[in-house]
Amino acid sequence: MSLLPVEDALERLLHSASPPDKSESVPLHEACGRVLSSDVTARLTQPPFDNSAMDGYALRHEDIAELGSTLNVIGRAAAGHAFSGTVGKGDAVRIFTGAPVPAGADTVLLQEDAEALEGERIRTTFVPPKGRHIRPRGQDFLEGECVLRQGELLDAGRLTVAAAMNHPVLHVYARPKVALLATGDELVPPGSALNASQIVASNGYGVAAIAREAGAEVIDLGIAGDESNAILDAVDWAKACGADVLVTLGGASVGDLDLVQPVLRSAGMELDFWRIAMRPGKPLMVGRLGGMQIVGLPGNPVSAMVCSLLFLDPLVRQLARLPGAERRAFAVAGSPLSGNDHRQDHLRAKLSLRDDGAMVATPFEKQDSSMMKIFASADCLIVRPPFAEPAEAGDPCEILLLRPPPTNR
Numbered sequence: 001m002s003l004l005p006v007e008d009a010l011e012r013l014l015h016s017a018s019p020p021d022k023s024e025s026v027p028l029h030e031a032c033g034r035v036l037s038s039d040v041t042a043r044l045t046q047p048p049f050d051n052s053a054m055d056g057y058a059l060r061h062e063d064i065a066e067l068g069s070t071l072n073v074i075g076r077a078a079a080g081h082a083f084s085g086t087v088g089k090g091d092a093v094r095i096f097t098g099a100p101v102p103a104g105a106d107t108v109l110l111q112e113d114a115e116a117l118e119g120e121r122i123r124t125t126f127v128p129p130k131g132r133h134i135r136p137r138g139q140d141f142l143e144g145e146c147v148l149r150q151g152e153l154l155d156a157g158r159l160t161v162a163a164a165m166n167h168p169v170l171h172v173y174a175r176p177k178v179a180l181l182a183t184g185d186e187l188v189p190p191g192s193a194l195n196a197s198q199i200v201a202s203n204g205y206g207v208a209a210i211a212r213e214a215g216a217e218v219i220d221l222g223i224a225g226d227e228s229n230a231i232l233d234a235v236d237w238a239k240a241c242g243a244d245v246l247v248t249l250g251g252a253s254v255g256d257l258d259l260v261q262p263v264l265r266s267a268g269m270e271l272d273f274w275r276i277a278m279r280p281g282k283p284l285m286v287g288r289l290g291g292m293q294i295v296g297l298p299g300n301p302v303s304a305m306v307c308s309l310l311f312l313d314p315l316v317r318q319l320a321r322l323p324g325a326e327r328r329a330f331a332v333a334g335s336p337l338s339g340n341d342h343r344q345d346h347l348r349a350k351l352s353l354r355d356d357g358a359m360v361a362t363p364f365e366k367q368d369s370s371m372m373k374i375f376a377s378a379d380c381l382i383v384r385p386p387f388a389e390p391a392e393a394g395d396p397c398e399i400l401l402l403r404p405p406p407t408n409r
């Protein structure tokens with residue numbers, strides 16, 4: 001059976017995936033990283049009143065046209081404490097940053113530009129232009145103005161302006177729900193006392209982290225043994241939870257106990273594709289079961305991670321309406337790379353910086369897809385296209401960053 005090229009598989013996966021049209025309200029503190037499901041309009045005018053941008057004196061410009069003018073300080077205005085009177089001819093009000101500008105005043109004189117005299121009087125030592133240091137009402141936004149748009153990703157700046165517009169909660173698209181099911185009789189949760197033939201189910205933690213980072217709400221369906229009913233029960237559970245995506249781990253290959261595909265097909269899954277021209281991750285399977293997208297990941301931990309980065313991450317981002325993560329970069333090979341076969345290869349590698357600033361990617365000697373320690377210490381994957389020619393150390397190569405690249409600092 002021929003293997004599907006990575007690019008074609010990704011295109012087919014994303015082509016059929018449309019974001020769920022569900023919204024929810026979330027408090028501001030929980031809204032960072034979420035996507036607005038409706039426009040956000042200002043509920044007030046900001047600033048709501050003319051206010052002072054500086055600490056100084058509010059006064060009438062015509063009274064200080066000449067350097068050395070003297071004025072009577074008739075009161076005080078601070079943020080949260082307006083001066084209720086009116087600034088008349090020859091008057092000044094001591095004012096602090098953020099305070100409402102009192103009636104009658106049209107300019108703020110910096111306190112550094114005023115000399116305090118005896119008896120609540122000041123003398124000017126500078127003549128500012130009229131209107132200086134006054135922030136006019138509404139200069140930021142006006143009540144009713146649409147400042148944020150549906151589809152925008154909430155970040156620090158947008159959250160701040162949403163709060164300033166007097167919105168305690170925001171309407172955002174619901175996160176896509178990704179249900180995770182580990183399969184295999186040998187699997188036990190971390191922290192268990194293991195018998196001789198058991199291993200710890202680890203893949204789900206990395207896959208969940210990738211899915212969450214991509215914007216998913218993750219539902220952990222636990223571990224199903226190599227038994228049809230256990231897998232079917234988990235599928236029912238995923239449906240009942242309203243999962244948009246069911247990710248299975250393991251049991252994806254061709255062995256007698258690799259039940260995931262036959263069981264899901266018996267439950268009504270339409271298989272879209274299976275087996276990709278990539279290493280690791282060849283047995284990746286994609287299908288649909290009712291409204292649920294099925295992604296069957298191989299059981300080998302590194303295969304599960306690489307497939308999650310290449311396929312699950314872009315799928316979830318699309319469902320979450322988030323922009324794709326750009327992990328692609330270029331480096332030079334730190335050691336010779338052998339020629340490749342028909343499967344796109346993803347070599348776990350360390351990154352360092354050459355004196356000229358170029359990134360150097362040096363693959364680990366061992367590339368077995370079961371070796372989690374090596375994956376955990378890899379900084380990047382070197383992507384070797386199908387049938388790539390052998391390369392020398394120093395030749396350019398494409399990489400996928402697994403963490404931020406090294407810097408000189």
Ligand SMILES: Nc1nc2c(c(=O)[nH]1)N[C@H]1C(S)=C(S)[C@@H](COP(=O)(O)OP(=O)(O)OC[C@H]3O[C@@H](n4cnc5c(N)ncnc54)[C@H](O)[C@@H]3O)O[C@H]1N2
Pocket residue numbers: 182183184186187199200201202203204249250251252253254255258280281282283297298299300301303369
């Ligand atoms: N005759 C063939 N055998 C295999 C082929 C093939 O084409 N022909 N493909 C190989 C490739 S490539 C891969 S990758 C593996 C993947 O197979 P499965 O998806 O069926 O994975 P399992 O057999 O269930 O498990 C493989 C390995 O990973 C361990 N595992 C499984 N789940 C977890 C988990 N949640 N956490 C940690 N480790 C897990 C499992 O115990 C096995 O050791 O198939 C090859 N075989």
Ligand code: MOO
Pocket residue numbers: 278279280281282283298300303369
């Ligand atoms: O493709 Mo498997 O993922 O070689 O180990």
